[in-house]
Every structure is written in C-alpha cells, then in structure tokens.
Amino acid sequence: MATSGFCLLVHGGAGRRPPEERVAGREGCASAAQRAAAEVLARGGSALDAVQLAVELLEDDPVFNAGTGGSLTEDGTLELDASIMSGVDLRAGAVCSLTPHRHPIAIARAVLEDGRHVLYAGAGAVAFAKRAGYVPVPPESMITPGAREQLARWLAARAPASGGGTVGAVARDRQGRLAAATSTGGITGKRPGRVGDSPVIGAGTYADDLRGAASATGVGEGILRINLCARVVAGIAAGASAQEASCEGLTALGERIGVDAGLIALAPDGRLGWARSTESMAWAAVWEGGEADGC
Amino acid sequence: MATSGFCLLVHGGAGRRPPEERVAGREGCASAAQRAAAEVLARGGSALDAVQLAVELLEDDPVFNAGTGGSLTEDGTLELDASIMSGVDLRAGAVCSLTPHRHPIAIARAVLEDGRHVLYAGAGAVAFAKRAGYVPVPPESMITPGAREQLARWLAARAPASGGGTVGAVARDRQGRLAAATSTGGITGKRPGRVGDSPVIGAGTYADDLRGAASATGVGEGILRINLCARVVAGIAAGASAQEASCEGLTALGERIGVDAGLIALAPDGRLGWARSTESMAWAAVWEGGEADGC
Numbered sequence: 098m099a100t101s102g103f104c105l106l107v108h109g110g111a112g113r114r115p116p117e118e119r120v121a122g123r124e125g126c127a128s129a130a131q132r133a134a135a136e137v138l139a140r141g142g143s144a145l146d147a148v149q150l151a152v153e154l155l156e157d158d159p160v161f162n163a164g165t166g167g168s169l170t171e172d173g174t175l176e177l178d179a180s181i182m183s184g185v186d187l188r189a190g191a192v193c194s195l196t197p198h199r200h201p202i203a204i205a206r207a208v209l210e211d212g213r214h215v216l217y218a219g220a221g222a223v224a225f226a227k228r229a230g231y232v233p234v235p236p237e238s239m240i241t242p243g244a245r246e247q248l249a250r251w252l253a254a255r256a257p258a259s260g261g262g263t264v265g266a267v268a269r270d271r272q273g274r275l276a277a278a279t280s281t282g283g284i285t286g287k288r289p290g291r292v293g294d295s296p297v298i299g300a301g302t303y304a305d306d307l308r309g310a311a312s313a314t315g316v317g318e319g320i321l322r323i324n325l326c327a328r329v330v331a332g333i334a335a336g337a338s339a340q341e342a343s344c345e346g347l348t349a350l351g352e353r354i355g356v357d358a359g360l361i362a363l364a365p366d367g368r369l370g371w372a373r374s375t376e377s378m379a380w381a382a383v384w385e386g387g388e389a390d391g392c
Numbered sequence: 393m394a395t396s397g398f399c400l401l402v403h404g405g406a407g408r409r410p411p412e413e414r415v416a417g418r419e420g421c422a423s424a425a426q427r428a429a430a431e432v433l434a435r436g437g438s439a440l441d442a443v444q445l446a447v448e449l450l451e452d453d454p455v456f457n458a459g460t461g462g463s464l465t466e467d468g469t470l471e472l473d474a475s476i477m478s479g480v481d482l483r484a485g486a487v488c489s490l491t492p493h494r495h496p497i498a499i500a501r502a503v504l505e506d507g508r509h510v511l512y513a514g515a516g517a518v519a520f521a522k523r524a525g526y527v528p529v530p531p532e533s534m535i536t537p538g539a540r541e542q543l544a545r546w547l548a549a550r551a552p553a554s555g556g557g558t559v560g561a562v563a564r565d566r567q568g569r570l571a572a573a574t575s576t577g578g579i580t581g582k583r584p585g586r587v588g589d590s591p592v593i594g595a596g597t598y599a600d601d602l603r604g605a606a607s608a609t610g611v612g613e614g615i616l617r618i619n620l621c622a623r624v625v626a627g628i629a630a631g632a633s634a635q636e637a638s639c640e641g642l643t644a645l646g647e648r649i650g651v652d653a654g655l656i657a658l659a660p661d662g663r664l665g666w667a668r669s670t671e672s673m674a675w676a677a678v679w680e681g682g683e684a685d686g687c
Contacts, residue, residue, distance in 0.1 A: 176516075187617045187648055193587070194513045214586040215613045218489045219514025221471075221585010290516010291509040292488070299594050299619035305648075318510045322482045324594035327619040331626060353482055353600075 102385030103138035104367050105130050105268040107151050109161050109379035109392075110281075111314045111359025112261020121160045122262075122379030123392040129154035130390075133266070134383035144268040144276035144304075145183045145206075152179070152202040152278045155264035162262025164200060165239045167282020169248040170289045175240055177201040177282060178296040180216075181209055184275030184304035189215050192222040193296040194289075197239045202280045204231050205296075216296060244282070251286035261375075263295055265302070265312025267363040275363060277304040277326070279312045293317025299327035309333035309342070309365060315350075315358025315375060323350050329362050339363055339370030347374045397680030398433035399662050400425050400563040402446050404456050404674035404687075405576075406609045406654025407556020416455045417557075417674030418687040424449035425685075428561070429678035439563040439571035439599075440478045440501075447474070447497040447573045450559035454536045457557025459495060461536045462577020464543040465584045470535055472496040472577055473591040475511075476504055479570030479599035484510050487517040488591040489584075492534045497575045499526050500591070511591060539577070546581035556670075558590055560597070560607025562658040570658060572599040572621070574607045588612025594622035604628035604637070604660060610645075610653025610670060618645050624657050634658055634665030642669045 107130045109122040133151035137143070156164025167175050179201035180191035190208030193216065195201050207229040208217060217225045223233065263281035279302040281295040294300035294317040301317070303326035304310035311326040325346050332342030339362040350358055351374055359373030361380060371380050381390035402425045404417040428446035432438070451459025462470050474496035475486035485504030488511065490496050502524040503512060512520045518528065558576035574597040576590040589595035589612040596612070598621035599605035606621040620641050627637030634657040645653055646669055654668030656675060666675050676685035 182617075189617050194516060214583060214588075215616045216587040216592075217583070217585040218587050219516070219585055221489060221514070221583060224584060288509060288512070288516060289519060290512040290514055292511040292513050293509075297511075297592055297594075298616050299592075299622065303619075321510045321593050322477075322484050324598075324619055324622040327594065327622055328626075331623075 103270050104369060104384035105134045105138060105147055105151060105266060106361045106363060106369050106371065106382045107266040107380065108312065108314055108359060108361045109155065109264055110262035111373045111375040111378040113376045114261060119377050119379065119392040123390050125155065125158045125160045126379045126381035127390040130381040130383045131388065138268065138270055141271060144270040144274045147268040148266040148276045148278040149181060149202055149206050151266040152264055152280050153200045156200055156202060156280055159241045161264045162282045163264040163280040166241045166244055168285040169244050171286045172289055173248060174289060175236055175282060176289065178293060179205040179280040180296045180298060180302040181205045181278040182276065182298055182302055182304040184306040184310055187305060189298045191216040191296040191298065193292040194219040195222045197234050197236045198226055198231055199234050202278055204229065215298065247285045263314040265314060265361060267310040267312055267361055269363055269367045275304045275306050275310040275365065277302045277310040277312050294320035297321060299324045301326060303327050303330045305330060306365060309339060309363060311360055311362040313358055313360040316356040319350055319354040319356035320358055322354055325350060325358065325360060329360060333364050339368050343370040343372035347372050398565050399664060399679035400429045400433060400442055400446060400561060401656045401658060401664050401666065401677045402561040402675065403607065403609055403654060403656045404450065404559055405557035406668045406670040406673040408671045409556060414672050414674065414687040418685050420450060420453045420455050421674045421676035422685040425676040425678045426683065433563065433565055436566060439565040439569045442563040443561040443571045443573035444476060444497055444501050446561040447559055447575050448495045451495055451497060451575055456559045457577045458559040458575040460534045461539055463580040464535065464539050466581045467584055468543060469584060470531055470577060471584065473588060474500040474575040475591045475593060475597040476500045476573040477571065477593055477597050477599040479601040479605055482600060484593045486511040486591040486593065488587040489514040490517045492529050492531045493521055493526055494529055497573055499524065510593065542580045558609040560609060560656060562605040562607055562656055564658055564662045568601065570599045570601050570605040570660065572597045572605040572607050589615035592616060594619045596621060598622050598625045600625060601660060604634060604658060606655055606657040608653055608655040611651040614645055614649040614651035615653055617649055620645060620653065620655060624655060628659050634663050638665040638667035642667050
C-alpha cells in the first residue's frame, strides 16, 4: 500500500464488541475516511486538516467512544481527551478532562495553532476553548443511552472496562506531510480527572515527517507507561516497516505491561500499518486510487 | 561512576539563574541527595522511596520551582505537576494542575500505589488526593515572595519565561531497581490548566530496570513534543551510555524543536549521565562511597 500520493488511515477503537457494533464501527470509519480524503486530501489539502476532519466526523458518530457517545466517568459525567500533531514541525495541541464540547479535536487543533502551550487540563482547557470561540454544549446532547447503559453495567459488575471505541487518524498529504490525531471519552467508570493516553503526545498520538506517525487505542494506563506511539515511530525510523513497528509496539506492551491495545501507523513514504492485540479494531484506509476497511 | 551499589542523582532545574541562586540550587540538591541516600538507599531501601524523598525535600525548599516556591500562573495561582515511576514493573503515578498541596510527588506516589489510573488532572487530582488522605494547604503557605516577583516581572515584560527550577531524581538501589520522579510548578505566567512535561511519563520522567531512567527539565512544551525521557532511555537501551544518550536527546530537542533543556539519566548498571543545553542546571549525585555536585 505504498503511495507517492495521499493516504489516510483511521481507527475506531480496539476492544471487544458485539458483531453488530463491529459492523457499525467499520462503516463509520470508512465513511469518515472517505469524506476526509475526498474533501481535504484529494483537493490538495493538508494531512493536518484531514486528520482533524476525520476525527470530527468520528466524534459526531455516537457509535464511537469520542465526542458524542463518549464513555462516562463513575459519576456519570463526560470528560473528553484529544490530541493532534503536525509532522512538519512537531507542533502539537491537546486537551484533557474537557467538559462536553462537540469537537474536542478542534479545540486541540486550536491549542496547536495558538502555540503558547501544548496541553490544557480541566477548567483551564474549558477556559482556553472559550477564548478560542468554542462553547460548551449541554451534556445531555452528547451523553448517549448506550454510554449510560455501559456505565450502569460497569457500576453493577465493577469489572475492568475496556477503552473500546477511541478514535484516531493518521495521514500523509500529496506534499508528503504527516499528521496524527486521537480523541476519546476514556474508559467507562473512570474516576473524574483520570487522563489516559489519547491526549498525551507520544503515548496516544505522534507525527514526524522524518520518522512516521501513529495513533493508539486500548488500555490507556498501559499505553501511557510505554509511550506506544513514540515507540512505534522510533521503530519505523530505525528501519522497521509501519506494520512491523506496530506489531513490535504491541508485543512490548503485552510483555512489559500485560495489556492489550491497537494502533494505526504510517511511514514517511506513505506505507501503512495497523495491528491489534484485542479481539477487534475497526479501521479504514483511503489512498490515491483505492480504499480498504476491516474490524 | 559505575557502581554495583546504590546511586542517586537529582537536579534542581535547567535555566538561567543569577550566581547566588545557582549556589543555593546546588546546595539544595546536594542536601536532598545526601539525605535521601542516607535515609533510604544506604539502609537498603528502594529506589522508588529514595526518589520520592529526594523530591519531597526539594519541593519543601523554596529555592526550587516545585511544591513551595513553585512558579505561578498568569492569574497568580499555584498549579502543581508531578510524576513518579518504578522501573521494576513500569508502574507510574502522576498529577497535573493540582491546587496547592505540600508534596505533589507524594500524591503521585499514591496514584502509583493505588494502581487504578496513572494520571489525574485538576479537580479530579484534588479529589484523588483527598481520598488518599492528602489535604490541600492554604495557597499563601506555598506561594513565596520570589514566585510573586517572578510573575510580576513576567506580567510586565511578557517575555517567554523559562521553566527553571523544576526538580527531579533518578536512583538505583542495591537490588538494581531503578526509579525516577519529577515535580514542578511549571513556567511562570502559564495559563491556568497548562500542563508541561513533568507529569507526563516518557516526557519528563521515565524508569525501566531493563533500559534506564531519566528526569527532564526545561521548556516543557518542547520536551512533551519529543518525549525526551523515553527517547534518552531508548538510547541507553540501544547501547549509548547514559551520558551520550542525554546529550543526543538534547541535540534532537534543539534541532527538531529549537528549545533548551536539561536532564539527568541512569543506565541499568548504575552509570550516571547529565546534560544541559541551558546556561545552568543544579545537580548532585551520591553513590556508594562518593558524591558530587555542580550547576
């Protein structure tokens, strides 16, 4: 799947999902990837704009655990995490523990463009969003019946919840620029204030034109402790293919931390890779003249 | 400086400081390192306990930008970041945007021991701290005249502030276990909610018994974007000495991001390394039968 043109790869989260949700996840990924490729990359737009649009579309889709439909804290609140990175100059923006806002990834992008800081948390993230023109939305407009049911099941069983449904995208545009973005509601039943890997540059998201790009999903506590995306990108830089580096990253995560995850990756030449140690991970890819999806 | 026994290396922040503050920083580092080595490592205690105690002592010392004496936000508030990691099993704990609590690193350690999550932000960090038995203290008990003066100067000039004075420690105990810890008030004049590298595992702090340990200080926005500590530890794992890997990390940070920093590092065999691209960085090392310090 090497290409001298553009390419875009999105994921809809690694985890264990019933068959009908898997299909919906695959379809949602394919739709977001096709639209971002058509509206941005095929018109000569930037990888950064493409990953932002793809993730915004996935945030709007209640099938995924990001934006609308995001997983709830043990208190029943929605706290959102997102990050985005430009491979051109390693600029990055991220927010964590953000109260309901429709597109957390757009606020992360505003952090990147503002340039003063990289990561804002909690009330400070809300204040930054407001300053940048993003207004909070009523929580009930983003909290879905499905998210409430998942929390009820978690509260009843107190079983470890999966991070299933986090969304992410990596892209290369026709100018060879790379970008990556990730957005999530975190894990169902998380304590308020818990921050996972998704808003952390190098853990959930990474992009460097010279070395590669990646977006991860899975048990955030584990991914954080091993800097999964930075590790995969370093593997690509050291000569592994995006596919090999992705598999090696998940092997290291399993062996050293003992948790499962999934990820998508992209080498500077546009070769794609994806891997999961979970039961499923929805994904979709679009490149100059072709597309593919799976779960 | 290789050793089969224990060793402990602390830093008191990279930046530009007047000569009298440099001396105070070096003395504070030496005092904290000596006490943590004597009270923990020389008695057969763990590297994890040693880095926690060293950082608690530095948090109490108003000379440093961590705990008491931490840098203030543009609103004049104190928001604290800290993280700690055990190299044995890669367990980690961190807090960010924490309101005034005497020892943020102790709360990060409680996060590590609790084990449910790795990183808590803002109000959620305060709630976790309360649950773990840590009570907030009056802000005025931790906000120093020096921190207020720095903020006043920053507000007057709006010049980019340095991250000078962040504190950190890396240690190896007699059983060969590694640990790392970092604590900071961030940069003077930061926006509320801004999170730097210090509470991010892989950026400001990393420890892995099999690969090495590191703690960083400097412009957090840059360190975050390059995962400095994970990168240095990967360099050690790939065969570089702790010293070479530290220098390579700072070179990459300068070349790709264009900012300055400092860091301390430790190889699994106990060999130490430290480097800075800033004008000064207070540090002190104590090992079985010897000690050194500088700035």
